[in-house]
Amino acid sequence: MVFDYMDYFVSMSVGLTGFSSDAIAPQLDTIDIKSAYLAAFDENLPNGMAEQILERYKTLFVAGGSKPGSEEQIVGQMLGGSGTSAAQILAMRQLIFLWYAGAWPTVQSDGNSSTGGQTFSTVLSADSYTQGLVWRVMQSHPMGSTTYNYGYWASNPPPLSAYLENPV
Incomplete structure (x- = not known):
């Protein structure tokens, strides 16, 4: 199986979000x-960190036999600190935020170690806002954007798996 940079990004994103590759x-x-999202991940991290994270993911994925379904386990190893720096763990958490909210988060320290600082986020685009995974988890749609027909609310909603595209 031949993988490229995008394939590993998608695979790692599956492990980070819990959503299927579909x-x-x-x-x-x-x-x-x-x-x-890959461009934002790469552009918002310093010194080639995105590539370092994806290389680490690739190394663990290949070492594990490149088995589909092992994405969450590999990401768990990485987030658990196995060869992953604190800055890389933060970057992976920022990527989770990006997938769910469609925005890149930045934490600004307020000098109080108990609060950890304040988080600000920048929405990448209208598409990133409407494609945020949070809408699927909520079984909803973003304000001002829907693919549902008028009157859809009169019917019972489909099961959660229909929104997640990940069989329950």
Whole structure:
């Protein structure tokens, strides 16, 4: 199996978000939000850190036999500190935020170690806002954007798995 940079980004994102690869990178992908998120991940991290994280993920993935379904375990190892710096763990947490909220978070220290600082976020685009995974988890849609037909609220909602694209 031949993987490229995007394949490892998608695979790691599956492990970080809990969503299937079909939800993260659907076969028919007219919006291609994964490319925007990979670019933001790369651009917002210093000194090639995104590439370092993906290389570490690739190393663990290949060492584990490149088995689909092992993404969460590998990400768990990385977030547990196995060869991962505190800055890289923070970057992975920022990527989780990006996938769910469609915005890149920045934490500014307020000098109080008990609060950890204040988080500010910047929405990448209108597409990133509407494609945030949080809407699927809430079984909802973003304000001002929906693919539902008028009157959809009169029917019972489909099961959560229909929103998550990840069988329950």
